[in-house]
Amino acid sequence: MEIIIFKDRDRAGEYAAALIAAITEECAAAGRSAVWGVATGSSPESTYQHLQKRVAEGLDVSAVKAFALDEYVGLDPAHPESYRSVIEAEVVKKVGLAPQNVHVLDGMASDIPSECANYEQKIKAACGVDVQILGIGANGHIGFNEPGSSLASRTRIKTLAPKTVADNARFFDGDTSRVPVHCLTQGIGTIMEARKIVLVADGPNKAAAVASMAEGPISTMCPGSVLQLHPNVTVVLDEAAASELKLKDYYNFAQENIPDFQRP
Ligand code: F6R
Numbered sequence: 431m432e433i434i435i436f437k438d439r440d441r442a443g444e445y446a447a448a449l450i451a452a453i454t455e456e457c458a459a460a461g462r463s464a465v466w467g468v469a470t471g472s473s474p475e476s477t478y479q480h481l482q483k484r485v486a487e488g489l490d491v492s493a494v495k496a497f498a499l500d501e502y503v504g505l506d507p508a509h510p511e512s513y514r515s516v517i518e519a520e521v522v523k524k525v526g527l528a529p530q531n532v533h534v535l536d537g538m539a540s541d542i543p544s545e546c547a548n549y550e551q552k553i554k555a556a557c558g559v560d561v562q563i564l565g566i567g568a569n570g571h572i573g574f575n576e577p578g579s580s581l582a583s584r585t586r587i588k589t590l591a592p593k594t595v596a597d598n599a600r601f602f603d604g605d606t607s608r609v610p611v612h613c614l615t616q617g618i619g620t621i622m623e624a625r626k627i628v629l630v631a632d633g634p635n636k637a638a639a640v641a642s643m644a645e646g647p648i649s650t651m652c653p654g655s656v657l658q659l660h661p662n663v664t665v666v667l668d669e670a671a672a673s674e675l676k677l678k679d680y681y682n683f684a685q686e687n688i689p690d691f692q693r694p
Contacts, residue, residue, distance in 0.1 A: 431644060431658060433665045433681040435672040439632040442666045443476025446563070446630050448694050449664060450477070451484045453561045453626060454494060463493035464560045465553075467621070468532075469573075470498065470516040473565030473630045481525045491527050495556050497549075499564070499573040499621070501537040503587060503612035511601045512537070535585070535614040546585040546614060553620070562624035566631050569593045570639045570652030574615035581648075581656045583617030618656055627660055632668040640667060641674040 436442040450466065457464035468474075485491055498517050507514040514534040522529050533552055539545035553559065564572050569591055575583060576591040590598075595609045602608040621627070631640050643654035644665060657663045672678055 431660075431663045431665060432684075433644060433667065433672070433675070434685055435667050435669060435678065435681060437669060439476050439668045442630060442632060442668050443474075443478075444480045445694075446474075446477040446628050446664075446666045447480030447484055449626075449628050449666075450481060450561050450563065451489050452694055454489060454491065457560055458490060462557075463495060465556050465558065466494060466496040466527075467559040467562030467564075467616075467624055468496045468498050468517060468521050469563045469565050470500075470513045470520070471565050473632065473636075474563050475520070476632075477563060477628075477630055478520045478524050485526045491525060493531070494527055495531045496521055496527055496533065497553055497556070497559060497616075498532075498534040500613050500615035501535040502610040503537045503542070503614060505537055505610050507534075507536075507538065537610075537614055542587050542614065546587070549585050549614075549616075550620065559624035561626045561628060562621060564621070564627060564629040564654075566629060566636060566639050566643060566654045567591075567594055568597055568635050568639050570642055570654045572618065572629075572654045572657070573621055574613040575618050575621075575653045577651050577653060579618060579650060579653050581650060581653070582619045584620050585614065585616050588613055588615050618653055622656065622660055625662065627657060627663040629654070629657065629663065629665045630667075631665070631671040634670040634673065636671040637674040640665070640671050641676070645676055 454464040501513045505512045574588050595606050598609050599606045642652040648655045
């Protein structure tokens with residue numbers, strides 16, 4: 431796991447966008463379109479802003495495909511806080527992906543197991559995810575795989591943890607009763623199949639989760655800790671999110687001495 435710490439959220443987002451742009455260009459050079467896994471929430475906002483700049487500078491995303499991580503169950507897709515709406519605003523309108531190439535789970539599906547199985551099939555049919563963008567919950571969740579989730583799980587329905595409901599109430603005028611309790615989420619096993627993972631986190635309320643994810647035991651108590659088993663993860667942090675890392679000095683030292691061929 432590579433951990434890179436930046437002064438602020440904007441620089442972290444700029445770096446994450448550079449990684450995603452590089453993978454997108456590598457895929458294009460190999461004659462195929464990249465597949466992105468896309469997260470919602472506050473963490474990747476700066477990454478999407480910088481991807482928007484990259485596109486303005488010539489990055490071609492016209493054939494890039496994307497799969498969203500998760501969606502609320504029972505929330506009208508037209509609701510501004512449905513993840514379909516958020517992905518349309520951030521990834522389609524802002525970054526410029528073609529709407530028909532962007533997939534979001536249907537949280538209103540009448541047959542939820544089929545919806546989840548079909549989503550897995552669509553990812554497979556696209557030959558898997560080249561680069562998965564992740565945030566992390568303050569309780570260590572990735573996607574909406576809350577503590578207690580199977581580390582081998584596939585796309586399915588989950589019940590949000592009360593902590594997540596409280597954290598996400600900020601998107602619903604601070605009213606926890608308006609936050610849906612159920613969601614559909616890619617499983618941890620699904621996420622782990624992405625070829626590259628870029629996790630972005632900022633702010634002091636993520637510091638404990640980031641430390642458990644990177645330096646704690648691999649445990650369902652912190653679902654993000656499973657990323658220690660993935661061979662190609664870059665964690666992009668601001669100073670505040672990195673503040674509880676025990677090996678922070680080492681991560682900085684490693685970046686100062688990064689071999690030239692590993693520089694993005
Ligand atoms: C969002 C998602 C979640 C968020 C996490 C952090 O699609 O899957 O895991 O990444 O809840 O949310 P923010 O970034 O809003 O703090």
